[in-house]
Amino acid sequence: MTFKHRAIVDTIPAYKQGKPAPALAGQRSFKISSNENPYPPLPCVQKAIEDQALDRINRYPDMSGWQVVSRLAKDYEVDPAEIVLGCGSTEVITQLVDLLAGPGDEVIYPWRSFEAYPIIVAGAGATSVQIANRPDGGHDIDAMIAAINSRTRLIIVNNPNNPTSTSVSNADARRLMKAVPSDVIVLFDEAYIHFNTAADTSVAMDLYREYPNIVVAHTFSKAYGLAGLRIGYGIARADVAAGMRKMSIPFGVTQTAQVAAVASLDAKDELMKRVQALIGERGRIVKALRAQGWDFPEPYANFFWLPLGEQTAEAESRFKAAGLSTRVFDGEGIRISIGETEANDKVIEVCQSLKDDGIA
Ligand SMILES: Cc1ncc(COP(=O)(O)O)c(C=O)c1O
Numbered sequence: 240m241t242f243k244h245r246a247i248v249d250t251i252p253a254y255k256q257g258k259p260a261p262a263l264a265g266q267r268s269f270k271i272s273s274n275e276n277p278y279p280p281l282p283c284v285q286k287a288i289e290d291q292a293l294d295r296i297n298r299y300p301d302m303s304g305w306q307v308v309s310r311l312a313k314d315y316e317v318d319p320a321e322i323v324l325g326c327g328s329t330e331v332i333t334q335l336v337d338l339l340a341g342p343g344d345e346v347i348y349p350w351r352s353f354e355a356y357p358i359i360v361a362g363a364g365a366t367s368v369q370i371a372n373r374p375d376g377g378h379d380i381d382a383m384i385a386a387i388n389s390r391t392r393l394i395i396v397n398n399p400n401n402p403t404s405t406s407v408s409n410a411d412a413r414r415l416m417k418a419v420p421s422d423v424i425v426l427f428d429e430a431y432i433h434f435n436t437a438a439d440t441s442v443a444m445d446l447y448r449e450y451p452n453i454v455v456a457h458t459f460s461k462a463y464g465l466a467g468l469r470i471g472y473g474i475a476r477a478d479v480a481a482g483m484r485k486m487s488i489p490f491g492v493t494q495t496a497q498v499a500a501v502a503s504l505d506a507k508d509e510l511m512k513r514v515q516a517l518i519g520e521r522g523r524i525v526k527a528l529r530a531q532g533w534d535f536p537e538p539y540a541n542f543f544w545l546p547l548g549e550q551t552a553e554a555e556s557r558f559k560a561a562g563l564s565t566r567v568f569d570g571e572g573i574r575i576s577i578g579e580t581e582a583n584d585k586v587i588e589v590c591q592s593l594k595d596d597g598i599a
Pocket residue numbers: 273274326327328329330353397400401428430457458459460466469470471
């Protein structure tokens with residue numbers, strides 16, 4: 240850059256959005272690159288937006304998000320002061336990092352993990368301490384504990400982890416919490432928690448009731464299928480939540496998003512049936528790929544991870560030719576979202592062809 244700017248920005252890669260479905264003549268194609276929910280919005284959610292938000296877009300939204308906040312507080316049995324909204328949990332995480340860490344401070348998180356973490360940490364001027372995942376793709380909790388020092392301001396746990404789809408066990412989460420000083424915050428980013436079927440998974444809200452230094456980040460983007468509306472929330476002790484609100488983008492969460500979130504909470508049972516269907520599809524894919532001889536981490540989110548290493552680029556082109564856009568991490572692997580049944584069938588077919596041709 241030819242203008243004066245913060246040098247730290249040069250050290251971070253820009254966020255890469257999952258590619259759109261490839262345009263192929265005469266073939267239906269699918270976007271399975273962004274861990275989105277393939278189901279269209281529920282009619283009741285669309286109706287709520289029409290009835291309660293569309294004719295009000297000349298007005299600013301309620302900045303306190305009271306309708307959603309009070310509803311979430313009731314559902315989680317916490318005080319409304321403990322709920323903080325953001326335009327997506329990406330903003331919630333940004334608020335927290337901005338509140339806690341600046342130049343000279345360290346933020347510990349697993350790597351690979353959600354690619355926004357390094358961007359958010361660098362944006363705050365703080366230092367990322369990335370802890371390599373274990374060979375099975377899971378968090379290396381011992382190494383995360385060993386990295387804690389007097390500069391540590393935040394530790395992030397991503398359960399299930401994006402992109403490896405691994406689950407963090409309750410035992411590991413508790414071991415971490417025991418080791419963390421009580422004035423250092425631990426963020427449990429549970430964007431995909433509704434898909435986590437691991438019997439021994441950590442549940443951050445259980446820990447939250449025991450430890451004062453936990454923040455839980457959830458989103459309406461995944462299980463609730465509202466990715467395009469940008470709404471997520473954090474649950475934190477009132478003083479932390481108040482600090483986060485100060486760091487929020489004023490009026491960042493639109494009224495449309497707030498209305499849709501409440502309507503989605505009202506339709507939770509119906510939405511969770513969709514989650515169950517996606518979990519079923521995930522099981523079907525895993526079974527088929529295991530039968531083909533694939534070795535990859537058991538997935539606990541609405542996506543799975545193929546650690547293809549050197550073969551990543553070749554595999555991606557095969558998926559693309561079949562009409563599938565996947566999320567590629569150059570030289571490391573491919574993350575594939577669970578999509579429509581037809582997309583999942585194609586994934587299984589491509590994976591078989593990769594095996595047949597010795598690419599994997
Ligand atoms: C691990 C993780 N956390 C948080 C998010 C943020 O989602 P949103 O900002 O849509 O709530 C994502 C999105 O992909 C994610 O993968």
